[in-house]
Amino acid sequence: MSQTPLLQARAITQRFPISNSQNLVAVNNADLDLYAGETLAIVGESGCGKTTLARAISWLVPPTGGSVHLGGMELGRLSKNELRNARQQIQMVFQDPYGSLNPRQPVGAAIAEPLTIHRIGTTRERAEKVAALMEAVGLRPDDVNRYPHQFSGGQRQRIAIARAIALEPRILVADEPVSALDVSVQSQVLNLLADLKEAHGLTLLFISHDLTVVRHFADRVAVMYLGKIVEQGPVVEVFEHPKHPYTQALIAAAPKIGQGKRTPGSALKGDVPSPLNPPSGCAFHPRCPVAVDRCQTEVPLLKGDVACHLKDEGRS
Amino acid sequence: MMSYLSHRALHSLIVLSIMSFVIYGLLGLMPGDPIDLMISADPKLTSEDAVRLRELYGLDKSIMERYGNWLGAALSGDFGYSRLFAKPVPDVLFPALANTVVLIGTAIGLSLLIGLPAGLIVALKHYSKLDYTINLLAFSGISMPAFWLALLLIILFAVTLGILPAGGTGELSAGGAWSKLQFLVLPVMTLTIASVGGHTRYMRAAMLETLRQDYIRTAKAKGAGQVRVVLVHALRNAMIPVVTIIALDFGFLFSGALVTETVFAYPGMGKLIFDSIMGNDFNLALVALLLATSVTLIGNLLADLAYAWLDPRISYK
Amino acid sequence: MNDSTTLLSLAFKRFKRHKLALASGLVLIVLAVLALGAPVAEAILGIAADDVDLLARFSGPSVTHPLGTDELGRDFLIRLLYGGQVSLMVGVTAALAAAGLGTAVGLYAGYHGGRADAFLMRFTDGIISLPLLPLLIVLAALDLEKVGIPDAIANSENVSLYRIILIVALVGWTTVARLVRGAALSLRERDFVLAARSHGASDLRIMGVHILPNLVSPVVVATTLSVGNVILLESVLSFLGLGIQPPLPSWGNLLTNAQELIWTAPALAVYPGTMIFITVIAFNFLGDGLQDALDPKAME
Numbered sequence A: 001m002s003q004t005p006l007l008q009a010r011a012i013t014q015r016f017p018i019s020n021s022q023n024l025v026a027v028n029n030a031d032l033d034l035y036a037g038e039t040l041a042i043v044g045e046s047g048c049g050k051t052t053l054a055r056a057i058s059w060l061v062p063p064t065g066g067s068v069h070l071g072g073m074e075l076g077r078l079s080k081n082e083l084r085n086a087r088q089q090i091q092m093v094f095q096d097p098y099g100s101l102n103p104r105q106p107v108g109a110a111i112a113e114p115l116t117i118h119r120i121g122t123t124r125e126r127a128e129k130v131a132a133l134m135e136a137v138g139l140r141p142d143d144v145n146r147y148p149h150q151f152s153g154g155q156r157q158r159i160a161i162a163r164a165i166a167l168e169p170r171i172l173v174a175d176e177p178v179s180a181l182d183v184s185v186q187s188q189v190l191n192l193l194a195d196l197k198e199a200h201g202l203t204l205l206f207i208s209h210d211l212t213v214v215r216h217f218a219d220r221v222a223v224m225y226l227g228k229i230v231e232q233g234p235v236v237e238v239f240e241h242p243k244h245p246y247t248q249a250l251i252a253a254a255p256k257i258g259q260g261k262r263t264p265g266s267a268l269k270g271d272v273p274s275p276l277n278p279p280s281g282c283a284f285h286p287r288c289p290v291a292v293d294r295c296q297t298e299v300p301l302l303k304g305d306v307a308c309h310l311k312d313e314g315r316s
Numbered sequence B: 001m002m003s004y005l006s007h008r009a010l011h012s013l014i015v016l017s018i019m020s021f022v023i024y025g026l027l028g029l030m031p032g033d034p035i036d037l038m039i040s041a042d043p044k045l046t047s048e049d050a051v052r053l054r055e056l057y058g059l060d061k062s063i064m065e066r067y068g069n070w071l072g073a074a075l076s077g078d079f080g081y082s083r084l085f086a087k088p089v090p091d092v093l094f095p096a097l098a099n100t101v102v103l104i105g106t107a108i109g110l111s112l113l114i115g116l117p118a119g120l121i122v123a124l125k126h127y128s129k130l131d132y133t134i135n136l137l138a139f140s141g142i143s144m145p146a147f148w149l150a151l152l153l154i155i156l157f158a159v160t161l162g163i164l165p166a167g168g169t170g171e172l173s174a175g176g177a178w179s180k181l182q183f184l185v186l187p188v189m190t191l192t193i194a195s196v197g198g199h200t201r202y203m204r205a206a207m208l209e210t211l212r213q214d215y216i217r218t219a220k221a222k223g224a225g226q227v228r229v230v231l232v233h234a235l236r237n238a239m240i241p242v243v244t245i246i247a248l249d250f251g252f253l254f255s256g257a258l259v260t261e262t263v264f265a266y267p268g269m270g271k272l273i274f275d276s277i278m279g280n281d282f283n284l285a286l287v288a289l290l291l292a293t294s295v296t297l298i299g300n301l302l303a304d305l306a307y308a309w310l311d312p313r314i315s316y317k
Numbered sequence C: 001m002n003d004s005t006t007l008l009s010l011a012f013k014r015f016k017r018h019k020l021a022l023a024s025g026l027v028l029i030v031l032a033v034l035a036l037g038a039p040v041a042e043a044i045l046g047i048a049a050d051d052v053d054l055l056a057r058f059s060g061p062s063v064t065h066p067l068g069t070d071e072l073g074r075d076f077l078i079r080l081l082y083g084g085q086v087s088l089m090v091g092v093t094a095a096l097a098a099a100g101l102g103t104a105v106g107l108y109a110g111y112h113g114g115r116a117d118a119f120l121m122r123f124t125d126g127i128i129s130l131p132l133l134p135l136l137i138v139l140a141a142l143d144l145e146k147v148g149i150p151d152a153i154a155n156s157e158n159v160s161l162y163r164i165i166l167i168v169a170l171v172g173w174t175t176v177a178r179l180v181r182g183a184a185l186s187l188r189e190r191d192f193v194l195a196a197r198s199h200g201a202s203d204l205r206i207m208g209v210h211i212l213p214n215l216v217s218p219v220v221v222a223t224t225l226s227v228g229n230v231i232l233l234e235s236v237l238s239f240l241g242l243g244i245q246p247p248l249p250s251w252g253n254l255l256t257n258a259q260e261l262i263w264t265a266p267a268l269a270v271y272p273g274t275m276i277f278i279t280v281i282a283f284n285f286l287g288d289g290l291q292d293a294l295d296p297k298a299m300e
Helices: A050-057 A080-089 A107-117 A123-136 A141-145 A153-165 A183-200 A211-217 A235-240 A245-253 A293-297 B002-028 B034-041 B047-056 B063-075 B089-124 B129-143 B146-160 B177-211 B214-222 B224-264 B269-278 B282-310 C007-016 C019-036 C038-045 C076-112 C114-128 C132-141 C159-172 C174-187 C191-198 C203-214 C216-239 C257-263 C267-293
Strands: A007-017 A023-034 A039-043 A065-070 A090-093 A171-175 A203-208 A220-225 A228-234
Touching: A007 A050, A023 A050, A023 A065, A023 A228, A039 A050, A039 A211, A050 A065, A050 A090, A050 A171, A050 A203, A080 A090, A090 A153, A090 C191, A107 A123, A107 A141, A107 A153, A123 A141, A123 A153, A153 A183, A171 A183, A183 A211, A203 A211, A211 A235, A220 A235, A220 A245, A228 A235, A228 A245, B002 B063, B002 B282, B002 C114, B002 C132, B089 B129, B089 B177, B089 B224, B089 B269, B089 B282, B129 B177, B129 C267, B146 B177, B146 B224, B146 C216, B146 C257, B146 C267, B177 B224, B224 B269, B224 B282, B224 C132, B269 B282, B269 C132, B282 C132, C007 C019, C007 C267, C019 C038, C019 C076, C019 C267, C038 C076, C076 C114, C076 C159, C076 C174, C076 C203, C076 C216, C076 C267, C114 C174, C132 C159, C132 C216, C159 C174, C159 C216, C174 C203, C174 C216, C191 C203, C203 C216, C216 C267, C257 C267
Parallel strands: A039 A203, A039 A220, A090 A171, A171 A203
Antiparallel strands: A007 A023, A007 A065, A220 A228
16 A cells, blocks of 8 residues: 555535525535555445545535545646546446436447547447457447346446446446345445456445445445544454444444444434434534533544544543 | 515516517517508608608607607506507407407306316226217317317308307397397307317316325225215315416417407407507507416416415425 | 347337327328328329319319319319428428427526526526417518518518418427426436546537437427427418418418308318318327327336
8 A cells, every 4th residue: 555645535525505594514524545556435324425425536526625636636626628637537336227327328338438528549449448348347248239228237237337447547436336236246246346446456435334345345444424434444443443432333233243242332322313403513422322521512523543532532 | 475476476577578578579570661551541641741750650769769658658558549440549458358358258167167077077987988088079179270160160050050140249239138148159169169178188187196196095995985075185186286277278268269259250359469460550469469468477477376375385485 | 138129119019009199190191191192183183283263163072173172263182282281391390490499498408507597497487478379470470571581582482381480489499498408407417417427528418418318208299299289370370361371272271261251162161170180189199199108217
């Protein structure tokens, strides 16, 4: 792992205006580093902001606050053309295999589209590349003119993956790539991602709510809660010695990972609050089994690998 | 709610103002210069007279000035003089408007009286032969050119059977109610047939949509008494789109009445609009067209409001 | 891998289930063939459309004149067929023109959203709230030379044809515009649009490759349904003397004189109106059938 991160995201905030008076803060002041060649996973429950963070980092839906530095360039300061070129470096695979492909576009054209847009190669060269990509993801090149509805969910994800690596990006963002697939198909697609990562030297940003998959797949992991990163670190470390109360509860609740290590009082109280009305101070404090007064008033910053007041005062 | 109302009203006013200018301009592009018409009518007019007349009528000024003058006069109640009828415009307009309201009102009333129950019944008997037939009939009604329908009715009742007049309003004098009413029969029949199909289909569609809701099925499962209660409730929900249709109708029927009135030589707003445009009666045409526009705008506004008021799910910011 | 049927053949299968729509489609094809075959009818009967025969005015149906003759002794069947050419052509062309205009407006508004959308939609709403027929009458009655149209066009034979197509398109685009705008608004949120953006696609490319092709179904349905309306509008305007001008025949203007002739030759009023009626109802059924066949929910 190199010292300087390939991608550095600082103070990322994403605010969506819901009405004239209300804002939804989906991501709140998140920092993230992505090192070349690693697989970084972002985990959390639905609605914690992980998809929004991923899209903000890849500048697909630019954040309302914060900066992203990719290989030295600050994405927010690039001109339209420069940005267009920079986009080739980060590509995304979306969660919904049915929604991420244009139903009226033959899959060959979909896979070739990034190449077409950037005018890479002649028509024939592109066709050859598409065939090669289809083979690389385990599809038959003969099916190049078929439409998405003629493929299964797993196959569509393969198409989406082929499309995502067409531009030979450095970073591949996979947003819950297998959550919508049958369990039997999930491992196939995950293995494909792992193989491609090897073969192309990709850096992988992997979003998931499935801890088992993350344990198996990722090098490092970041845990999100209500738009904030509460803990991060090497995946083995975080899963076996979780520091943040939320992480502890997540691990305890996950099958096979928790291994029955339920510490008393580690079950979570209540429901996830609405992101429209987040609690004051530490967003987790209403449900935290070890919260103190300070947690209600002061927002804990990410120090070291964890954002928790209790871990501040004397590392435990 | 109030802010929505004022927004929509403002929008309508803006449209009306813009349209007044647009129509003013368009009418100016009609064939036939009023002065030329005068000259052709009176060969004794010389070219100096023509220049003088132009000045007198302000026709030598720019269009913005002329429009401004007209607008100023109109806003203070002076709508000008009708060339064709030799009377002030309002004196011509309002009787015609009254006639049209009678015509449209009766037609809409009859159409609803027949169409709504019909739509309701066939919705309850969905997929039956009756449903199929009525649907077909309704479809036919709206696919027919209204003026052709008028001609067919004239052929049937006036030419062949000779029991109804082919047009006009007859004399204002003696004779009982029938001598005046008979002139209404065919025009009303035409308009009613033309719109009953639409009303039937809307009612049917609205009822079908409401009946498909889950709470209806639950009520049916619970028993007959529930069904009656629920039907009333379903009816109320189904009325929402129907109410909007009625409000929109006033605008639509203006256009429909135009043709019907022309065919039957019925002295209403529609015929007036047509005659004044073709007869180069600028003042009359302008005000008549603006009146028609206003009615349509108000109809649309009322439809939107009715919809918002009746459907509690809709909120407007 | 699913079966190898394309989206089109799936839709066609569903369409075939609608007997009425299918029948309407056939009827329209027959009508189109008949109308185009007007010259053939001329050849068979041995007369031209304009052949005036004042000795044979208002003659009833006969071998030489299957539908009789009109007030100038012209064969009515041939005039009816030529009228069909004009009416059908105007109907389809104006509907397509209106759809094209509406799609452009709706696509731009729906895709860009924000102020462009708000402005365009207010404009569209404004046009929708105007009384249709009176406005069309004004537009149709304009003196073309005053508008600035060059003489050569203004006095040409076919000018009434161009004019009616133009003014009907000018007022008829609003339905499609609203439809397309709504569809575009929801389509632009889809993941595949986001993906295209991540590949650096330009707005134009996204609109043309990703949004437009997914709008085609509702636009086709709306356009088909609008042809009936357009034909009705043209016939009304022609009937009033403002649409297609004689000597060019249309089903509408064939009825213009019918009113005066209603006491002498009522049959002349029946034929053109029946043709209009059949055509409009056929397009309506066709549109309904297409709507079910192309229902996007069934396509997923």
